[in-house]
Amino acid sequence: MNEAVKVDDVTQVYVTEQRATLAIQQMSFAIHRGEFVSLIGPSGCGKTTVLSIIAGLIAPTVGTVQVAGETVRGPSTRVGYMLQQDYLFPWRTIADNAAIGLEISGTLSKEKKEEVLHLLDEMGLLRFKDYYPAQLSGGMRQRVALVRTLATDPEILLLDEPFSALDYQTKLQLEDLVVETLRAKRKTALLVTHDISEAIAMSDRVIVLEPNPGRIRKQFEVPTAIRDPLPFVAREQPGFNALFRDIWQEFGGDTDAES
Numbered sequence: 001m002n003e004a005v006k007v008d009d010v011t012q013v014y015v016t017e018q019r020a021t022l023a024i025q026q027m028s029f030a031i032h033r034g035e036f037v038s039l040i041g042p043s044g045c046g047k048t049t050v051l052s053i054i055a056g057l058i059a060p061t062v063g064t065v066q067v068a069g070e071t072v073r074g075p076s077t078r079v080g081y082m083l084q085q086d087y088l089f090p091w092r093t094i095a096d097n098a099a100i101g102l103e104i105s106g107t108l109s110k111e112k113k114e115e116v117l118h119l120l121d122e123m124g125l126l127r128f129k130d131y132y133p134a135q136l137s138g139g140m141r142q143r144v145a146l147v148r149t150l151a152t153d154p155e156i157l158l159l160d161e162p163f164s165a166l167d168y169q170t171k172l173q174l175e176d177l178v179v180e181t182l183r184a185k186r187k188t189a190l191l192v193t194h195d196i197s198e199a200i201a202m203s204d205r206v207i208v209l210e211p212n213p214g215r216i217r218k219q220f221e222v223p224t225a226i227r228d229p230l231p232f233v234a235r236e237q238p239g240f241n242a243l244f245r246d247i248w249q250e251f252g253g254d255t256d257a258e259s
């Protein structure tokens with residue numbers, strides 16, 4: 001079984017007292033094990049909804065989602081979620097924040113605590129383990145959030161605009177760190193972003209969604225020559241700008257614009 005995620009004919013309708021909103025319409029796609037896929041599309045096209053359904057936070061109105069061959073029926077430790085905001089608890093130390101997923105799932109053993117410290121070390125954060133979140137920069141806090149997500153050893157990571165609140169330099173550094181770490185650990189990832197350049201630089205495949213309701217407009221395989229290096233260098237590869245323009249065009253962008 002080579003598919004880590006299978007989204008099968010999913011439709012999502014949100015019903016409130018005022019209106020019913022068709023957020024996603026008949027969406028199907030699969031993500032292979034170890035693949036890094038990005039979802040991009042205009043605001044409100046259902047990107048977060050797709051992630052919430054895969055995470056088991058909401059049940060789709062129609063259709064099914066499978067993670068590692070099993071139908072998703074609710075949240076599970078198979079799926080890790082990383083968001084734009086780090087949501088670290090201000091009263092817990094960095095080490096305790098990083099271990100909270102393990103604590104909640106009742107699996108925080110001595111060995112797991114050691115693994116969390118090892119992960120913090122890999123992210124260059126070990127010497128800050130006894131600090132509190134307010135003492136760290138935004139980029140460092142997002143690295144803690146990444147450790148927290150990886151600590152439960154999920155099979156797939158859902159990344160919902162995890163770099164969009166960071167300054168540009170920190171964002172570029174974190175993109176490299178995330179890709180390097182996920183490749184080394186052979187994780188599967190689905191990234192939601194508004195940034196075409198980020199999507200190409202980090203991914204094996206980019207899925208472009210249509211606005212209102214969300215449907216798949218087009219998928220782009222990122223050529224090996226672009227995706228082999230880490231994201232920062234990927235942006236310098238021949239073919240990067242051409243792919244950027246192709247995707248930009250799908251958004252109805254002006255292809256004479258500078259990329």
Ligand SMILES: Nc1ncnc2c1ncn2[C@@H]1O[C@H](COP(=O)(O)OP(=O)(O)OP(=O)(O)O)[C@@H](O)[C@H]1O
Nearest residue numbers: 014015016021023042043044045046047048049050
């Ligand atoms: N809980 C909800 N109740 C009602 N409508 C919702 C709810 N969540 C999302 N929607 C609607 O569903 C549609 C898709 O929303 P969603 O947040 O998935 O889009 P998005 O592509 O992630 O947007 P953005 O890029 O702005 O984050 C939007 O029209 C939104 O208003």
